[in-house]
Amino acid sequence: MSNGFHIVVCGSLVPDPLQTLQPVMGASGLPELKSEMMLPSVLDPWAGHALFEAAHLAAKTPESKVWLVSAGPKARLQQLMMTLAQKVPFELVALDGSASGFTDASSVAKSLSEAIEGIAGLDRSRMLLFGGCASASRDAGATMQIVGERLSIHDQFLAVDELDVENDGSLRILERIEGGQYLESVCEGPPAMLGWATGTLPEPKNNPQVGMMNMRTIMPALQRAQSVSVGAGDSTFASVEVPQQRRETRIVKDLPADEIARELVEWIRS
Amino acid sequence: MASILYVAHTEADGTLCKPALEALEAARQLKGSLGDATLTVGLIGHDVQAAADAIASCGADRFLAVAGSEFGVSRYGSDALAITELVKASEATVILAPATSRVTRVLPGVANRCDGCIDTQVTGMSVEDGQAQIQRWYYRQRMVATLTRDQSPWFLSIAAGVYDAWKGDTGTAQVEILAVELDGGATRTRVIGTKATDSDTQTIRPEADLLLVAGAGWTKKQADGQTHVPDAEQLLLEFLDSTQASLGSSKSLVDQDAEGQAVMGFLSHMNQVGQTGSTPRHPKGLATCCHGEEPHVVGWRFINQRRAINMDPNCSWAQGKADVLYVADAFEVMKKVNDLLSKG
Numbered sequence A: 001m002s003n004g005f006h007i008v009v010c011g012s013l014v015p016d017p018l019q020t021l022q023p024v025m026g027a028s029g030l031p032e033l034k035s036e037m038m039l040p041s042v043l044d045p046w047a048g049h050a051l052f053e054a055a056h057l058a059a060k061t062p063e064s065k066v067w068l069v070s071a072g073p074k075a076r077l078q079q080l081m082m083t084l085a086q087k088v089p090f091e092l093v094a095l096d097g098s099a100s101g102f103t104d105a106s107s108v109a110k111s112l113s114e115a116i117e118g119i120a121g122l123d124r125s126r127m128l129l130f131g132g133c134a135s136a137s138r139d140a141g142a143t144m145q146i147v148g149e150r151l152s153i154h155d156q157f158l159a160v161d162e163l164d165v166e167n168d169g170s171l172r173i174l175e176r177i178e179g180g181q182y183l184e185s186v187c188e189g190p191p192a193m194l195g196w197a198t199g200t201l202p203e204p205k206n207n208p209q210v211g212m213m214n215m216r217t218i219m220p221a222l223q224r225a226q227s228v229s230v231g232a233g234d235s236t237f238a239s240v241e242v243p244q245q246r247r248e249t250r251i252v253k254d255l256p257a258d259e260i261a262r263e264l265v266e267w268i269r270s
Numbered sequence B: 001m002a003s004i005l006y007v008a009h010t011e012a013d014g015t016l017c018k019p020a021l022e023a024l025e026a027a028r029q030l031k032g033s034l035g036d037a038t039l040t041v042g043l044i045g046h047d048v049q050a051a052a053d054a055i056a057s058c059g060a061d062r063f064l065a066v067a068g069s070e071f072g073v074s075r076y077g078s079d080a081l082a083i084t085e086l087v088k089a090s091e092a093t094v095i096l097a098p099a100t101s102r103v104t105r106v107l108p109g110v111a112n113r114c115d116g117c118i119d120t121q122v123t124g125m126s127v128e129d130g131q132a133q134i135q136r137w138y139y140r141q142r143m144v145a146t147l148t149r150d151q152s153p154w155f156l157s158i159a160a161g162v163y164d165a166w167k168g169d170t171g172t173a174q175v176e177i178l179a180v181e182l183d184g185g186a187t188r189t190r191v192i193g194t195k196a197t198d199s200d201t202q203t204i205r206p207e208a209d210l211l212l213v214a215g216a217g218w219t220k221k222q223a224d225g226q227t228h229v230p231d232a233e234q235l236l237l238e239f240l241d242s243t244q245a246s247l248g249s250s251k252s253l254v255d256q257d258a259e260g261q262a263v264m265g266f267l268s269h270m271n272q273v274g275q276t277g278s279t280p281r282h283p284k285g286l287a288t289c290c291h292g293e294e295p296h297v298v299g300w301r302f303i304n305q306r307r308a309i310n311m312d313p314n315c316s317w318a319q320g321k322a323d324v325l326y327v328a329d330a331f332e333v334m335k336k337v338n339d340l341l342s343k344g
């Protein structure tokens, strides 16, 4: 048996955070974003950190492999892969379905876990299930735990910033908790689920060679992407709105630093 | 009839934290609005009697608990077994718990085990035609939805800072302790304990009245063509020391650390506010040397009064994102602010 990790990262696309998002009620009663298919998208940031951590761990642990399981509209996934492919080596498992934030975590988790169960050559006893601690769309922080449960993984960690593999193969993990502290735990070994926060790695630079290697498997994966029905479960949405957040900004110019400081201190103490 | 289960865990000292008391208030209000409902308290911890006694007068119909040293720690495997048992024993249709890190990690998995559904970080609840409705935010605090569910049990984690913490008399609670067998799988993980970040100073203070945000401008070249990082560090630390404010940061500033540039020793990614950072709750926020771009400002959703100091009158704070923008040099202003604060 190999000693490497089989790391499965779940991550998909979200709208570029610099875009203005406008919710509209869709025909099915489920909210959606205005012109959703036209919005430029990026890899969901925390899932991105998970992917970079996975690649880093795989690179330093022989006989390891990284899969990226991504559910989203096929055309937008393809676009995303153009940039992502150049970052780190992975094998894509693509699912053609909604990437809307208004879908239910358990519905997404069902599709993801079924796809993971279908990965040929995946040794689940060596498996590390990675994902973001929350998405930038649904932002529920629930999907990864449900995927883990469905795959009978009962060692789960959320908002992880650090994973160290000890000499005995155990996993030392730091999770973010309240008040800027970490919770330190040691898990005997895989299988385990880690929902990542920022981690410790910068975004890798583009590497065209990695891109070429990845593209050989990405295009076929996109072609055979199964279509999945990801829905909102039994939720009924009464409303979705962007609250009025524009403030009347008072712009204070040409006021000496002394005066500004006085005003600020008064405000701080009020 | 709705059967409400309120779930909370005790802290290391056996008490319930503030978000737990807030979630209790949410559960009581829900019971009141539904009318025809029961409320069960379900506690998890090493020893839960003191916590149960502290909330004995909350109006709960029943107190259940899973207790013992293995349940005194925050661990998915044991927490999942404990909460599942509480749900079963209470025959709950709605479960409310505080959105602490411990609950946030475990509740979705428990919802799946109980064939239930879950909504997290709930920021409001109401009852319409006898049915509970919740509010929660989507797309990182950009839009808020009101929704309801038919599925039961329905698990809800309640965001901190939304409800007032429950207050009431202590008493003696009759706690039914449930027996939960931990199989080997539940203890494959050993909890070592809590640990401070590598940064030199503890700067995150969730209970503070004021959030001070530092942006990348503090490390940029200033009018004299030089950077002044040590001065910036000193100004910020002095300010934090005298105001006991919590320190937030923009992504650009904390990223400099990962990219190997000099950055302030007391900052880490934990301080980052925004799209890929935190969404803290404080009554006031002061942004310094930070541009106020949308991915940063989404993290300010729950900061009520907002002021900013920036040299650029056209920075994003000026576009309706702050109440007051001071167009000024933050080095100069913060020095004067510190002088005034030190004079008491």
Ligand SMILES: Cc1cc2nc3c(=O)[nH]c(=O)nc-3n(C[C@H](O)[C@H](O)[C@H](O)COP(=O)(O)OP(=O)(O)OC[C@H]3O[C@@H](n4cnc5c(N)ncnc54)[C@H](O)[C@@H]3O)c2cc1C
Pocket (backbone or CB within 6 Å): A017, A042, A045, B214, B215, B216, B217, B218, B220, B222, B249, B250, B251, B252, B253, B272, B273, B274, B275, B276, B277, B278, B288, B289, B290, B291, B292, B293, B294, B295, B296, B309, B310, B311, B312, B315, B328, B329, B330, B331
């Ligand atoms: C996917 C994604 C996720 C992101 N997530 C986040 C996030 O979670 N949090 C976040 O913060 N950003 C996030 N960003 C980045 C965001 O778009 C901005 O790039 C970032 O917030 C800019 O940080 P800044 O304002 O500190 O730096 P800069 O844009 O460099 O601004 C520095 C500011 O300092 C001012 N300044 C300089 N010197 C002085 C002085 N002496 N006195 C007063 N003012 C001075 C300048 O005028 C300028 O406005 C994200 C971006 C993406 C694409």
